[in-house]
């Protein structure tokens with residue numbers, strides 16, 4: 461017997477995460493993938509684990525090159541950066557095309573990979589030492605080869621992103637329907653066909669849309 465009914469998937473949202481840009485280089489172009497699944501595994505030696513979806517270009521590239529940078533993003537990172545690196549794939553786009561490697565917007569670290577200086581507070585260069593196939597994702601065990609602080613801005617958490625950066629869904633516009641008998645106003649997307657006026661008891665055919 462499975463224990464699906466004992467697993468409330470929403471409970472996973474109670475786990476806390478930061479948000480990072482995992483950069484890599486396929487030999488031709490730089491790429492960056494937004495990810496939350498990054499954590500320090502040991503401090504002596506310094507090792508991190510990073511988990512990436514197999515469908516991602518970043519994951520496929522890192523499987524081949526065994527190298528990546530993790531750039532912790534700051535709370536000042538705008539939604540456009542998440543759109544650029546988190547909603548598009550390096551399979552069909554060059555995500556760094558319009559970003560200048562001038563040391564202010566972006567730069568190249570010692571291992572030859574991109575750093576997003578404009579929105580990262582630091583970067584950690586990694587070499588993959590082990591991979592573990594988790595089905596949909598690959599878990600990368602990595603050793604740290606360089607770790608550099610860029611500024612003292614706070615790393616953005618997944619919660620902060622959800623609450624302050626990601627645009628809120630716009631609720632469907634409400635319409636107004638007035639009862640032509642008594643003036644009761646119903647507000648909603650549509651007046652249900654079986655609606656009965658709570659004031660005078662007349663049915664939906666007595667209502668007129670007024671806004």
Ligand SMILES: Cc1cc2nc3c(=O)[nH]c(=O)nc-3n(C[C@H](O)[C@H](O)[C@H](O)COP(=O)(O)O)c2cc1C
Pocket residue numbers: 479491492493494495496497511512513514515516517518519542545546547548549550551621
């Ligand atoms: C807030 C946020 C968190 C994400 N976390 C992860 C993650 O932990 N692992 C992952 O593989 N993808 C994650 N993604 C999705 C990838 O960033 C996304 O699929 C991206 O388009 C992949 O790009 P790529 O194909 O160039 O690697 C996240 C996206 C967002 C917006």
